[in-house]
Amino acid sequence: MSQEEHWWACLAQGGLTVEGLRAAADRSGWPIYDGLRDPAGAEELATELAERVADLQPTLVMLWEPPEDVLLGHILARELGIRAVRCFDADGLVSCAGDVGAGERVLVVADAFRDEHSLQAMVSLVAQRGSSVVGRACLVDDARLDGEWSHPQHELVVLTDADAELMR
Structure with a gap:
């Protein structure tokens, strides 16, 4: 089994499969990776992702x-020795x-970036607080978002062009 196949197997234990992604009409309908269904897998996935983003030196x-x-987010923050905060839509x-203080080096994290608006909202909030986004980290990369953001991205698996085409 290749490393990417291993990551997909871990993701499937948490409910995020290529088949589920293909079945969704658009990104907003994608299944969500639920690490509570497979704590050991969540630990492995997040720890690997933390290793990949450590060079960004987020705070x-x-x-x-x-x-x-x-x-x-909790596992990533723990592995990096930093805090985590959760953003939400409040009406x-x-x-x-x-707290997001001035001068923070923020790593934006998701299992997959499904919504460009929520991503932009977090980037704007970070800027308003006098901090900067140093990168994005996700378990699954959707190539259709590539090129739209200037921040470096780290991911564990990338959907192939064929997978992305099947989801359109």
Whole structure:
């Protein structure tokens, strides 16, 4: 089994499969990786992702609303020795559970970036607080978002062009 096949097997234990991605009409319908279904797999995936982003030297992990992403964000932050905060939509305004101080080096984290608007909202919030986004980290990369953001991205698996075409 290749390393990428191993990562897909771990993702499947948490409910995120290529088949599920293909079945969704668009990114908003993608299945969410739920590390609570497979804690050992979540630990392995997040630890590997932490190793890949360590060179960015983040001081804060930031994630969006889904409770399933909290475990991923927690493990990443723990492995990097930094804090994590969770952003959410508060009646149309972006809010944050946790402090984002000036000068933070923020790593934006998700199992997969499904929504460009929530990603942009987090980037804007970081800038408003006088901090900077140093990168994005995700378990699954959707190539259709590539090129739209200037921040470096690290991922464990990348959907192939064929997979992306099947999901359109």
